[in-house]
Amino acid sequence: MFNSSAMASASIGFLLFSLVVILVFRLSRAAVWRQGVLLIANLVFLAFFVTNPVAWLPFIAFLAYGYIALHLRSARLWPLVTIGVVAFIWLKRYSFLPSWSFLPFPYVTLGLSYIFFRVLHLIIDSRDSPQRVSLVSYLNYTLNFTTLLSGPIQRYQNFVSPPLPLDAFSAGRALERIVIGFFKVNVLSAIFSGIQHDSLAALGLPLTFESCVIHGAVGLAAYPLYLYCNFAGYIDIVIGVARFLDIELPENFNRPFASDNFMNFWGRWHMTLSDWLKTYVYNPLLMSLMRRYPAPSTEPFLAVFAFFFTFFLIGVWHGQTSQFLVFGLLQGLGVSAVKLYQVMMGKWMGRKQYRALANGTVYNFFARGLTFTWYAFTLLWFWSNWAQMGTLAHEMGFIASMTAIGVMFLGSSLVIEAWERLRAALLSVRAGGEPVVMSRYLRTVWGTTLAVVALATLLLINAPAPDIVYKGF
């Protein structure tokens, strides 16, 4: 019933589908035409995944709730939001809910995690905005095929803002984004996934202490790199495709591994998610807490609590099981620990001196490695389950595990520093006022190279495995 492989965003199928939509979309500049084409494209895209109408009923009901709720401007906000949150948790079958309460038939939850954010944002912001949201606009916004599966989370006001004209430069940049994204997903993320898989498989064999540490460190470190290439690559593709549809999607990543602390990291990783939660959870929660506890001395600690709660929600949103609960706790712990540290260091050293320390080369060197290491560690609860973690812990033992984390910390500090220096060096070579590497000629060559390598990789992995050949006979 569920067949999504052909429409995975990094697939040739998705690109061909997007090309058809773009060509039809651009046949006319009329708003009615373009809205209609997008709507049909979004519905056809959904149909690729599931054709059974019954499976769509809960999904449609959730969309209907959203549309009705956003038009009930006179109704109280929080009950409406609560209905949406409860419906989301129930439809996603969170494990703390009793299983007898779930619907007894298979149904679609495709993209529901992101639709949930879009619907809530519409309901909350509609209180302040006099703008009427038509049904077609609502459906195109919530079901936008470029952002349905994995975001980014775009605000409605940006979605309906006047279309940006597409010129040769923006078309070229959009195509470049698609190629880079395609390469990240089909080549880089596959490489990192393979490295992680091989390292973890090696841990099951009899190894020396040193080999165990190296495999453990590599296995842990490879996953965030895989996740970044996979997720950021997908985002690159959809940003590029959307640009051809005159939609400017927000960026979702900003060199996250260059972050010097975990709070900064979440300002650069899945930015639209943290931005949404900052607007609709962190800020209101902090305001509410400050009203309740107005003493200035409590403010930093209230902020710590608000951070903890917000990032705990980020973790829990990612999955329905107890592992994601712990994942969320660790995200919250990481961010609130950074906030507490900043508050205390500011008090102890003075803000100016602390800022000077935090901008130092050696401080940054270790801070980046620590940030990466903490994130890689927390991701254990993201990609594995309790049984796998138990097996890993047993295979490695406590001392090897701690040593592996230490090795990963030092290794990642070195690699990130080397990469940042290389990047700065390349960007420092300038001609005609811009870095040479940013020239459209060099980028054309680079983009073409990435496209050829990505296509060649796709062709190779889709070819049958070699068997005996008799070329000379």
Added chain:
Amino acid sequence: MLAEQVATPSESAPRKLLPRRDWILLPLLSVCTVVFLLVASELVTRYFWPAQEEDTCFANGRFRPNCTATVKVPEGQWSVDRYNECGYRSATNCQTKPAGAFRIVVMGSSGAHGLYIPSEETFAVKAAGALQKQSGRTVDVQNLGIPNTTPSQWYARLDEVLALHPDAVIFTVTPFDVEQTRTALSGSATPPLKPGVFKRIQHAVTQSRAVLMGQHLLFSNRDRFVRFYMLYGDKADFLRQPLTAAWQKRYADLDSIVARAADRLNAAHITFYLLAMPSRAEAALMNNPERPANTDPLSFGEQIAAIAARHGATYIDGVDALSHVSKPENFFYVVDGHIKPEGQSLIARKVGETIHVQ
């Protein structure tokens, strides 16, 4: 990746027009990049992985007598093939059996021939050396293996074999040989069709050294290789349990060929051996904790052993020879699929343990 988040001209800044020359220059640059990458990758891989896959001594289904050829598969080493006066891959005279020597005739396809492997590294020569040391008797081996031949073609040469007055005959059987059995028996009177354009392009791509290197890198990983190999239907069915009707028929056909050969060899008081030589796919499944369900890498050897037992032949378990080593799939060339010299050594040891030189 480098460009990520580097400030690019804002969409709201005054629009620049792309220079007219760029409408030609940029696509041309792209095309030139593609051509350069394809040509460069092919040249570089051909430089680092030279090959001479055609054996120039091969003509009309046989090797020319007293001929020498140099061959190399891209993944392997250079090998000099010398053929004696009968066109066999043997260092010794074929017509005159040395006095007191124990003569072994090896038959089969590429596995027996030792395709792309120096003669001294083949299991036939190595086993002969070991047997000679054990027994103190001269052991002469005549290698009649011809790549891409089938068991029925080996049987068709039995008169030639008997004329050599062997003491032992080894039929070297690989899964590929069994797969080809029915093709050879049924025969095809229809000449092959001229390949279409798409087939010719496909052929050209498969001849590409860069593609081969990519395949080598990709399929060096055992799990990936197994995953993709098991996508084959009939070709991989010999690894699946229960055996399909097609493979049962193939084994039955092999059985009838072996039966006829055994009758003639037994009548001539020649010891008949059946050697099962595994394929890379089998090796990759051995000792593999992630082996797909309903697969059995030892099944091929068991079938050959049963055929041998039914007809009074002695079974040489080449499958077992590889099942006790770590990563047995590494004893085969990744893309070419043939067994490497290291693998031939393991087979040779098994041959040496099984054959009794009296």
